[in-house]
Amino acid sequence: MTSSNDRRAKRIGLGKRIVFVVVVLVGAALLVEVGFRVAAGSLGVDVQEVERFRSYCCSGRSPSFTPRAYYSYVYQAGHGVSALGFHSTDYPTEKPPGVFRISCLGGSTTDCVTGKGLESSYPYQLEAMLRARGGGEVQVMSWGMPAWTTSEILVNYFLNVQDTAPDVVIFHEAVNDVAPRMWPGYRPDYCHYRTPWTVPRFAAPLRWLVRCSSLAAYVCMRLQGENDVRAFVTVPVDERTLPKTLEPGTASAYRRNVRTICEHAQRHGARPVLATLPYHLDHEYFEAHKIGIEEHNDILRELAAENGWLLVDIAAEFKEHWAERKPEFLDIVHVTERGNRIKAELIAGALGESGVFPGAAK
Numbered sequence: 001m002t003s004s005n006d007r008r009a010k011r012i013g014l015g016k017r018i019v020f021v022v023v024v025l026v027g028a029a030l031l032v033e034v035g036f037r038v039a040a041g042s043l044g045v046d047v048q049e050v051e052r053f054r055s056y057c058c059s060g061r062s063p064s065f066t067p068r069a070y071y072s073y074v075y076q077a078g079h080g081v082s083a084l085g086f087h088s089t090d091y092p093t094e095k096p097p098g099v100f101r102i103s104c105l106g107g108s109t110t111d112c113v114t115g116k117g118l119e120s121s122y123p124y125q126l127e128a129m130l131r132a133r134g135g136g137e138v139q140v141m142s143w144g145m146p147a148w149t150t151s152e153i154l155v156n157y158f159l160n161v162q163d164t165a166p167d168v169v170i171f172h173e174a175v176n177d178v179a180p181r182m183w184p185g186y187r188p189d190y191c192h193y194r195t196p197w198t199v200p201r202f203a204a205p206l207r208w209l210v211r212c213s214s215l216a217a218y219v220c221m222r223l224q225g226e227n228d229v230r231a232f233v234t235v236p237v238d239e240r241t242l243p244k245t246l247e248p249g250t251a252s253a254y255r256r257n258v259r260t261i262c263e264h265a266q267r268h269g270a271r272p273v274l275a276t277l278p279y280h281l282d283h284e285y286f287e288a289h290k291i292g293i294e295e296h297n298d299i300l301r302e303l304a305a306e307n308g309w310l311l312v313d314i315a316a317e318f319k320e321h322w323a324e325r326k327p328e329f330l331d332i333v334h335v336t337e338r339g340n341r342i343k344a345e346l347i348a349g350a351l352g353e354s355g356v357f358p359g360a361a362k
Contacts, residue, residue, distance in 0.1 A: 110144025178292030278318035
C-alpha cells in the first residue's frame with residue numbers, strides 16, 4: 001500500500017516537472033521572441049508595418065485612416081497630410097489672387113502609393129513641371145484617396161473641392177468603380193457595396209498576445225491579411241462567387257458621377273480634364289477588372305468628345321509604348337515614381353497644347 005508520504009512525494013515530483021516544462025517553454029518563447037526582434041530587419045520584416053498592425057489590433061482603430069461623414073474616410077493627421085486629410089500640400093481654401101489652381105480627383109492612382117512619399121505622386125510632379133515651365137504661380141492640389149469610388153469623389157468634390165475655386169479639375173480614376181459593379185444586388189448609389197465605417201474587433205486574449213509579442217503580431221498580421229481600409233467600409237462577400245463579367249447597365253453610375261462633377265466644374269469656371277487610367281496588360285487578375293477599366297476609360301473618352309472636355313489618353317499612350325511602360329507597374333494599376341512622372345508629362349503637355357495653361361507647352 002502506498003503511504004501518504006509517497007503520494008505527497010509523487011505530487012511534488014509531478015509539480016516540479018510541470019514547473020520545469022513551463023519554465024522551459026516560457027524561456028524558449030522568450031528566446032524566439034528576442035531572436036525575432038533582433039533578426040526582423042534581416043528577414044525582410046517591415047517592423048513599422050508590424051507596429052501599425054499592433055496598434056490597429058489593440059486599439060480597434062485604423063493606423064492610417066479616420067472615418068468621415070458623407071465620404072467614408074480620409075487619412076489621419078500627420079506628416080504630408082493636409083488639414084482635410086489628403087496627401088497634398090496644405091494650401092488654404094481661399095485661392096490667392098493671380099494663382100492658377102489645379103485639383104486632381106481620383107483614388108490611390110492619384111494619391112502617393114509608391115512608398116516614396118508625396119513627391120512621387122503625379123500631382124506633385126505636375127506642379128513642379130508647370131512651375132519649371134513658367135506661366136505664373138500654380139498650385140496643384142491632390143484629392144486622391146485609396147479605394148474611393150466616384151461616389152466618394154463626387155461628394156468630396158461638392159463638400160470640399162469646389163470651395164477651393166480650381167481653374168482646372170483633373171479626373172483620373174477608372175478601377176475602383178469596378179468592384180461595385182460586381183457585388184450582388186447592384187444599386188447606383190453603391191449602398192449594396194459600401195457600409196458604414198466598421199473596424200473589425202479582435203478577441204481580448206489575442207489583443208494581449210499581440211501587445212506583448214512582436215512575433216505574435218507578425219504572425220497574426222500575416223494570417224489576418226493586408227490591413228486594407230476597404231475591409232472597414234465594404235459589404236463582405238465571398239469574392240470567389242463574384243461574376244467574371246459585368247452587366248452593361250451598371251456603368252451608368254460611373255458615367256453619371258463623372259459627368260456631374262465636370263458639368264458643375266465647367267459652370268463655375270473650371271476646365272474639366274479627363275485622364276484615362278493605364279493598367280498592366282499582362283497582370284493575372286480578375287478579368288472583369290480589366291474589362292471594367294476599359295469600359296470606364298471609354299466612358300471618359302465619350303464624355304470628353306460629347307462635351308468638348310480635354311482628354312489626356314494616358315491609357316492609350318501606355319498601351320502604345322507597352323514594352324517601355326510595362327516595368328513601371330507595381331501591380332495592375334499603380335505605377336512607380338517614374339510612371340507618375342510620365343503621367344504628369346502627358347497632362348502638362350496637354351494643358352499647354354490646348355491653351356488651358358499656355359506656359360506648360362514644351
